Amino acid sequence: MLLLIDAGNTRIKWALADEGAAPGAWVASGAVTHAELNHLPAAWPKQGITRALVSNVAGSKLHDQLRLMMPTADVTWFASKAQLAGLRNAYRNPSQLGCDRFAAALGARALAPGQAVIVATCGTATTIDAVSADGVFLGGMILPGLGLMASSLAHNTAQLPEVAPGLLPAGFADNTADAILSGCLSAQAGAIERACALHGASACIVSGGAAQYIAPVLRLSIGHRIVDNIVLIGLHSTVTSSPLQDSPC
Ligand SMILES: Nc1ncnc2c1ncn2[C@@H]1O[C@H](COP(=O)(O)OP(=O)(O)OP(=O)(O)O)[C@@H](O)[C@H]1O
Ligand SMILES: CC(C)(CO)[C@@H](O)C(=O)NCCC(=O)O
Ligand SMILES: [K+]
Incomplete structure (x- = not known):
């Protein structure tokens, strides 16, 4: 096994x-x-x-x-390489790329073959990476994850409290806790939307513990797909020749 x-x-x-x-x-x-x-x-x-x-x-x-x-x-x-399983890594120093990001890109390639994909992994950090239709990991963005972003306000201000993540329409809030959450959700979702526009993506995959909060506020004409753990899918895709069971994006 x-x-x-x-x-x-x-x-x-x-x-x-x-x-x-x-x-x-x-x-x-x-x-x-x-x-x-x-x-x-x-x-x-x-x-x-x-x-x-x-x-x-x-x-x-x-x-x-x-x-x-x-x-x-x-x-x-698992380690990031210059090339693996049909994916080329365009990071200046390929081994500097977090191996979870390289695995997520391989997972994105498996779920959306031949498509320009944005893969967002929303964990402790949020990473938003671009994979080209012809299989190049182009690079990406790293930002504080939803929890880190919110707690940095609590830790560095006198009046702002710690807030729990939750579901909220990312609009104009009428109280402090919702305003913090709305701001952080808008920052996360906004970065993903911007990445999709910059890349001209035809598919967007959102994964990680905070995906359940961030995905509902995304406004994307191409839609998005929540994948529980894209890193594990990508790892698995490197060691099996079986085709993906899941339907493609
Ligand atoms: N109950 C919670 N309290 C605080 N933050 C939470 C909670 N649930 C989810 N989050 C948010 O979701 C993000 C991801 O949390 P999770 O523990 O699932 O990490 P992860 O996806 O396993 O990330 P990593 O791979 O970096 O460990 C955290 O940054 C946090 O913002
Ligand atoms: C960005 C994280 C923390 C996301 O888990 C991880 O991929 C990492 O430590 N990366 C190394 C730096 C980089 O990917 O450029
Ligand atoms: K992450």
């Missing part, structure tokens, strides 16, 4: 798939925060994980902790 891991700065997401299964056809999946890391081994089968493919952007300590949790698996630590 194959174990896929997307270790981000807030949560570690994982999925188990049978060898040869189509990208996204998981047997089981889950997520833990860094504080809950030691819950992971109990969620995985004791035997039978032969291979693991890991994207880790959360540092070397987590790398070492995860390695100890997969003693029997043949582990590959």
Whole structure:
């Protein structure tokens, strides 16, 4: 069995798939925060994980902790390359690109083959990346994620409170908490809309923990698709020849 891991700065997401299964056809999946890391081994089968493919952007300590949790698996630590699986990486220094972003771009390519795509991953940071129709990762944008953006106001002002993320029409609010949320949602959605316009995108994929709040305020003529975890789909697409089960964008 194959174990896929997307270790981000807030949560570690994982999925188990049978060898040869189509990208996204998981047997089981889950997520833990860094504080809950030691819950992971109990969620995985004791035997039978032969291979693991890991994207880790959360540092070397987590790398070492995860390695100890997969003693029997043949582990590959996914890294950004100049070229992989038909995707060319136009970053000036290809290895500087976060491996989760490279995996997300591969996932976008699998879901929207031959299209100019914007892939937004809304996690601790929000990343908004452009993939060309002919398979080039053109580059992207990095901004504070929804939670970081909102909490930076609480931490650096006297009068602004911490607000919980939520669903809100991103308009003109009549109270402080909603005004903060509306501002941060508008900034996130606005950046995605701007990226789609700049790129002339024909598909937009929105993923990550905050996608559920940001996607509803997007105004895009091309529409958008919410994908629970595009990083795991992209990782999986690099090790299976099975076609995607999901319908394309
Ligand atoms: N209950 C919550 N309280 C505060 N913020 C939340 C909450 N739920 C979601 N968010 C927002 O969603 C964003 C993503 O959170 P989540 O924990 O899902 O991260 P993630 O997608 O796993 O990211 P990463 O890959 O960076 O770990 C956070 O930046 C935060 O803004
Ligand atoms: C931007 C994050 C934090 C998103 O998870 C990650 O992809 C990262 O640490 N990237 C390295 C810098 C870069 O991608 O240019
Ligand atoms: K992210």
